[in-house]
């Protein structure tokens with residue numbers, strides 16, 4: 001019998017290699033099977049997930065080979081959101097090269113939020129943030145942070161705008177959204193301390209974009225009521241349909257009214273890489289701050305959002321608090337101390353997750369993939385129209401909302417059954433939403449593994465499911 005290792009938390013080289021190989025083998029098998037797995041398998045909730053419930057932390061370890069099957073099972077249950085058939089919500093991706101970056105980042109475990117502790121990696125992250133700023137022609141004074149996602153980016157934007165324009169007594173500050181704005185903006189306002197009544201929902205145009213006239217009227221009404229309008233939270237790619245608010249008009253209003261213009265481009269921002277995206281997002285470069293989520297349309301693993309702020313000093317002013325125990329580390333220099341721009345201190349090294357894939361693939365690969373998704377969404381739109389569906393909005397990005405209008409009976413109930421029927425098949429997962437009170441289905445093409453064959457399949461399933469339900 002072998003003696004128990006003295007330091008079990010420090011596997012030797014051979015053990016480490018064997019574990020890495022076993023983990024990579026799991027991933028290889030998963031990726032090999034991914035195109036054939038059901039896009040949604042709800043079964044895991046009752047079996048493997050239930051088995052984990054109530055599990056107590058073990059006193060002694062178990063071999064990796066005995067644990068990996070549970071992880072493999074977890075990967076296959078629920079939605080296979082890294083797969084080609086995931087067309088629900090806003091799909092993510094999970095670039096393999098970003099997973100390599102995450103492995104390296106976690107294993108090397110450097111502390112990037114205070115630059116002196118990891119100057120090369122902190123600079124790498126700053127460089128990546130600069131690349132995002134370049135995408136929107138932001139000046140050299142711009143700064144940004146990589147966040148866990150769009151929600152946290154929107155939160156820091158609201159706090160930055162609040163600090164810059166309202167000071168510490170801000171309960172009379174009002175911000176402007178629409179009923180299509182992502183809920184994280186209202187949630188950010190709530191977390192930032194604003195009364196819920198101070199989130200003003202501005203009416204939209206027929207395109208579902210914010211109505212600039214209605215915005216101007218709302219601002220005037222709020223000023224007359226003694227309130228302090230301070231922030232327009234515009235969307236560049238709403239979650240429901242990808243609608244883009246009229247950014248040049250909103251920028252002009254923000255200038256005249258001296259408000260902060262934040263653009264939530266969590267979904268649409270990366271499309272700026274493409275010619276069509278650049279045209280549709282025109283005006284975004286005038287925003288005071290922009291949220292964009294590389295874990296959406298840049299296909300990175302979940303946990304990668306970004307906020308960039310035109311005047312970086314304002315982001316820092318809203319987040320920086322000095323601490324005696326960090327005194328040895330000194331002030332930021334050419335390389336920013338990210339913690340001074342963000343609510344976070346210790347966190348994962350997110351920059352490598354962007355830097356490595358961009359260096360390995362080049363931006364051209366991202367542009368081409370996004371162009372492919374834009375084409376596919378147009379095809380979905382055109383084919384659904386041809387098949388008689390109601391498809392009220394031509395996609396500006398890659399989300400298409402639609403429904404079937406049955407000759408008899410309740411349209412909402414019919415479309416809810418239609419969604420169930422479509423998703424029951426396995427190859428695709430769609431989601432639903434409510435727009436102007438109507439139940440709508442959505443196809444959203446974002447995943448880097450979603451190509452034309454799967455979209456054609458989705459259309460076939462949608463049509464057949466509709467035909468079956470109509471004749472039942």
Ligand SMILES: Cc1ncc(COP(=O)(O)O)c(C=O)c1O
Nearest residue numbers: 090149150151182184239266267
């Ligand atoms: C437009 C928009 N903003 C913000 C968010 C929130 O982003 P996250 O889920 O990364 O926190 C989403 C998420 O889908 C979104 O679509």
